[in-house]
Amino acid sequence: MTNPLPYQDTKPVGAADFYFAINATFRFIRETLGVAALHAYWGDLGREYMGLVSQRWKQGGLPAVAEYWRAFFAAEPGADVEVTITHGSSESGISAAEAMPSHQVNRENASLVVLNVKTCPAIRHLREGKRIIDPGFCQHCYYVSEAAAQAAGLTVRIKGGNGSCRQIFCFSGAEESPQNMEDIEKAS
């Protein structure tokens, strides 16, 4: 079976201190080039660096999306994330409506991948390291994932942030409205 992650390391989980560098990179780009450039950076990351991920999502559909995120969070130290697929009235024990109430998605018939991020590994480690978290940190999840998803005919909506959130992926057209950026909390 193909590893859902396009790039593999020799160790099973990543080095958590790299979250410091991710946070510092966002701050540097925002302070040096501006917020618009930071959004562009995230979008380019999703389209370019994650190009192989998009290809797999396009070929494998929502099951590939779920497999990717399960493997992804298994390799992130300290993550506590539940990944489920719902098909309309649900095969996962929860309905789409229960999974993501009032979350800008047509919940009646849509198939969804739901990431229930109980503990965000990055926010957790940044707090443990007593780092000043870039306030827009949680927005990167939307900009990066939306760019990667669009290339696969998918879209994402996110609610919450600052340590825990819910993210849903569905086919483009199943969403009821654009992402409301105010649904994504500032990180601190």
Next chain:
Amino acid sequence: MIGCYDFCGHYEWTFAWLQRQGGNDLVQKYWAQAVGGDSQRHAAELIKKKAFVGMAEYWTHSLAEEAAGYVATAADDIFRIDMHECPSKGFLLRNGLEHYHDYCDHCIGWIGPVMKDAGFHVHHEHNHCGKCWWEFRRINDPSCASTEGKVAGQNDVRLHADWATHNQPLDVFRNAVDASKKNQPTELL
């Protein structure tokens, strides 16, 4: 979300993205300010406070977490690292990732300014294939780079057959404090 498991992949991609925005000057500013001055400020604080002992503490933690294959050699007047299997360059090589022309420059790009600020200078070489060596000495120590094996014995990466047999030329830094000091004649202190 972007994560730490494949961090070296998007980190290296970021160098190329920044170069498109503002050239190599912006990339070097990123290494010095974002990496050396922000992300790795715990390293800077340790080295400023504890000198060679701080270097040992920092790299013992970080290189263990990254699963590096390396040997550190410490003495009263020097801290030396022989990197035999760089975990981040190794990740890029194994996965065929190369967006920026010299990923290895990022280390001197952030370590150089940190060392300068803490009162040390750097002798360094890398072979672009996951092997490199470093020597850190106090800024007022006029010593040249050590001869092969003198400090690290058989652990000196330069003594190993695969050090300089690749097609890639070695990059050499002497008394360097940033990535711009590549392959320049030795400067007198």
